[in-house]
Amino acid sequence: MNEALQVEGLTKHFRVKRKLPGLGGSLRALWRPSYEDKKAVDGIDLRVERGETVAFLGPNGAGKSTTIKMLTGILHPTSGQAHVLGYDPWRQRTALAYRIGAVFGQKSQLWYHLPPSDSFELMSRVYELDRAVYRQRRDLLIERFELGQYIDTPVRRLSLGERMRCEIAIAFLHRPELLFLDEPTIGLDAIVKQRIRELIAELNREEGTTVFLTSHDPGDIERLCRRAIVIDHGRVIVDEPVERLRRSVLSYKRVVVRLAEEPTELAALPGVETHREAPRVLRLMVDTAAVGMTEVLTELMARYRIEDMTMEDPPMDDVIRAIYQGNSELLEEGGA
Amino acid sequence: MSMADNRPERAKPVAVWRLVLTCWKLNLAGAMEFRMSFLLTAGMMFVNNMIWLAFWGIFFTRFPVVNGWELQDVMLLWAISAGGFGWASMLFGNFTRVATMTAAGELDLYLAQPKPVLIHLLVSRMSLTAIGDFLFGLAIYAWVGDHSWLGAFRFGCGLLISGCLFLFFVLLANTLVFYIGQSEGLAFQVFNSFLALTTYPSDLFRGAARLLLFTVVPAGWISYMPIGLLRETAGFGFLLQALGMTLLLGTISIAAFYYGLRRYTSGNQIMMRS
């Protein structure tokens, strides 16, 4: 059984109460609610081999957490099938649970008032680990993740970085074959992020743990994952090695300029998408693979008088939209 | 390879039991972490109950209103109610919070782990104030209870049944969250009302109200205990009936939870804030 994940036509519909505008609408909603059908996940096909490191991306509301919930057996699909480590997540949830791990960035599994060592012990009971094996494993993880200094300090006194290290270390305690990580590096500073990525990558290499990572952080994707799956509106729109993605999408930069006066015309530059965001404010998406930043800046300064400028990595939403809307090249070359 | 190679497909009862014990142990350790605060909180609860009891003592001395009930019976009523609620909140501290937890998406964490969801989530918390309630119950028993072996047995049974009734009834009220959204407020008021009703002698009520108190809102089983169970002259008929009621309520509430959980996982209503 070489496949960690095998998903076909996974679909999930929700019935959401429809809120009509105005006071009359609110009252009517109390009296006779009307529903509309929302497709959170709309036919996903996936195949992930054991040992892969996969980045699972998409803007907010794209269906990521719904998909992960279905893969872990927490949620049942409206239609479609999935095999996770050979198990049917909905009919064999408990059996599967022994073999997978999950870290939800926002929801902690550590007990707040106790030291992490106690949470380790608790998990050893949850996963029914043999005492000797557990102790060995725990010591290994404490050493690897460098938790020794604060393993006995109550979690509430730890910094976010220390806490996340503990969370992820604990997730590896029972040697899961597949690990779901949901935004594990959110809110952490760059050094801690890098260290955590390294540790996950190491354990992936050494123990063959398949990693399924949800993140909005381009660094996570580039440094940790070999494959990227992008979903939007409940469908897979890109399923590429990260190498490809980097070249075509992650090379985007977002530039926001505030001009001295209203622009009479929008510059049309190759490799640049320009939008008028507000009076005197332009937002540009620059594909640095297609055009050099120097070129773009020179052109801008030649055309306009610039009062202020910011340059940053585009938020994932913009990136996804760019993929979905424009990058036909990428889609044709073998995206979903 | 994975340590899960010789793992079972379902959690065995022994493993579940070990998990429960570990949770209880950790909960107690967590309480000890805040030594001062814990003593203060539990102590305040104790004082709180004493004030209330003293007051009712004054009332019932002035107005011996309920036929057949003496001050001692009222005190023991409080002991059973507070004591039962106390131990249930210590060992299964999340039973009042199931609706809140579900609405906040906390069930997902338990669903992702290979242990039965209900018991796991129930034992994951210990209420500190409830320790004060439990100690209060014991203190009152020490003060005015029947200290013979039989008397201790009766009181013990009373505590056990009282706690179970609290646990199951409030759990049942909380399972509404799977069917109606926004039911945390309702679950809380049901709990509050039940708690209040267990502290007034059941003989205060007659007719339809009394019937309700022994069926739909089974607080009457607790509030009749001083007469029906704890008196030396009481037989065991009431005890057996109360036991039956407890088992029935337990079955219904646990079934309601798992049925609701099935709705939650397979349903198509967005009720989780996740």
Add this chain to the structure above:
Amino acid sequence: MRLRIASKLRKYEAVGVITVRHQLAYVTDFILRSLFLLLILYVFIQLWSAAYAGDTEAVIAGFTLQQIVWYLVFTESLTMASPRVAEKVEAEVKQGDIATRLLRPLSYIGYHLAAYLGEAALRFFVHLAVGSLIAWLFVGPPDFGLGLGALALLAPGSFIVAFLLLMTVALCAFWVEETRGLEFVLQKLKFTVGGMLLPLEMMPDWLQSICAWLPFQAVLYVPARMAVSYDAELLRTYLLIQWGWVAALGVVVMLMYRRGVSKLHVNGG
């Protein structure tokens, strides 16, 4: 000119609409609390009917059954009207918000007082309406003449004293990790020596003399008793008692606040 009026009206209408929509969300909360109130009153009416042995003419310590039942309606309505300000204040203290938000004790306390009074008044009226239904059902309509007017006069003092008592407990959060236990004790003291269930006259003498020195009677006993049994002379005394406690507790709260905030500044929250 007309345009300005029109736009102002529209603004108020918008605010009104938002407020109503807000309240709709609270409606379930109100309904649930009202049901609980009905339950409690029902239990108490049973209790007191038994105490009076069903005799509607009997007078115990100056109260008829009817007076007692309405007394309970008033005390319960007042006590359940209290919004949960203590939790909010405790949370703000814990987060060190106070030090940065509002530096002057009057502003901070005053802000919370205003919010408290607004919500308490609304809740009080709703509870009064609901409670009156069940009292009417069991013992007939209120027949207290000026008493009800006196209730209105004494209600503000009641709310403010209750608020200040809550604040003294909530501000303990500056020094103590958990104030919930203290809140419970405060509540119970209000219920017992504050005269919620038993008017002070019916307590043993030794207890009555204690209660006379405590602020709790100003919250529940004073307004409710005056309402069911009007007495002009006593009214003046009661007003003095209430506002005397307002002054005394006000000073205590200010001092606590100042001390607490300076401690925050020193320790950095």
